[in-house]
Amino acid sequence: MTLFRLDASILPATSASRELADMVEAEWTAAHPASDVRRRDLSLEPVPATTWRDAVQGGFTPEDGRTPDQREAIALAQELAAEVLDAEGFLFAVPLYNYGVSQHFKTWFDVVSTVPGLDPQGTALRGKPATLVTVLGGNYAPGTPKEGWDHSTAWLRRVLTDVWGLDLRIVHRPFTLVGVNPALDAFREPAAELKREAESAAVRAGRELAELRGAS
Numbered sequence: 001m002t003l004f005r006l007d008a009s010i011l012p013a014t015s016a017s018r019e020l021a022d023m024v025e026a027e028w029t030a031a032h033p034a035s036d037v038r039r040r041d042l043s044l045e046p047v048p049a050t051t052w053r054d055a056v057q058g059g060f061t062p063e064d065g066r067t068p069d070q071r072e073a074i075a076l077a078q079e080l081a082a083e084v085l086d087a088e089g090f091l092f093a094v095p096l097y098n099y100g101v102s103q104h105f106k107t108w109f110d111v112v113s114t115v116p117g118l119d120p121q122g123t124a125l126r127g128k129p130a131t132l133v134t135v136l137g138g139n140y141a142p143g144t145p146k147e148g149w150d151h152s153t154a155w156l157r158r159v160l161t162d163v164w165g166l167d168l169r170i171v172h173r174p175f176t177l178v179g180v181n182p183a184l185d186a187f188r189e190p191a192a193e194l195k196r197e198a199e200s201a202a203v204r205a206g207r208e209l210a211e212l213r214g215a216s
Contacts, residue, residue: 001035001213003028004087008042008094008102016135016176020202021093024131024171027206028089032213038083042104049103051076052110059114073111080108081115089213090130090166095176096137096152109159118164126165129212131205132156134170137177138184139194167212169205173198 005025009015025037050069055077058070066074084090094105117124140150153172160166178184178191 001032002087003032003035003037003089003091003209004040004083005037005091006040006042006093006105006108008092008105008108010043010097010104012041012043015093015095016173017093017095017133020133020135020171020173020198021091023199023202024091024133024206024209027203028091028210028213031207031210038087040080040083040108042102042108046104047076047080047107047111049107052107052114055111055114074114077111077114081112081118084112085117085124088128089209090125090128091133091209092130092156092160093133094152094156095135096150099149099151101152101155105156113163123164128166129209130160130166130168131209132160132168132170133202134172135176135198136172136174137181139174139187139190141174169208171198171201171205 003025005021007015007018007021009017012018029035029037051073054067054069054073058066058074061070092105094102097103112118134153134156136150138144138146138149140146140148153170157168157170161168173194175184175187175191175194178187184191
């Protein structure tokens, strides 16, 4: 039994998404102590931006005509996809960066999606349980001044549920820059409450992730 965990934070030592993901993982491990956790850290091992281009071009090229870069990209895509296809549960920790999807996650997703079984036309992952942990420096909820500026969460939900068919739970924590950016000091109390809510949600999501895997 394997849990696949992917982290996309570029600041591992101070990452709010990793902290919440650790809580989710702890619940999985408590329920399945003999299971494996396969980790992919996109900060320590970023997927090169040219890999998707080379894997796609190589896919349209006869094997004997592929360039060395195309062969290397296809091999990496197959390695990354195997980590996903071999898992029974999933944990993704993906912060919002510059109001959009982390480039590290987007590149990783594009590359693994070149492999049959993980492409948009069909996936072997349908129905498998997953948790997405996403954190935001500000707050983009309805009624806030920057409502609608989070262009990451909806995309992540779309590709993980509609494309891959995962049974997804989302742990969402806004205002992680409160206490870091002085311009947000007025929001210390609501930020603290949102942090507590996210931590409780992470524990619940971890238990549900483990239970859903145990029931499958």
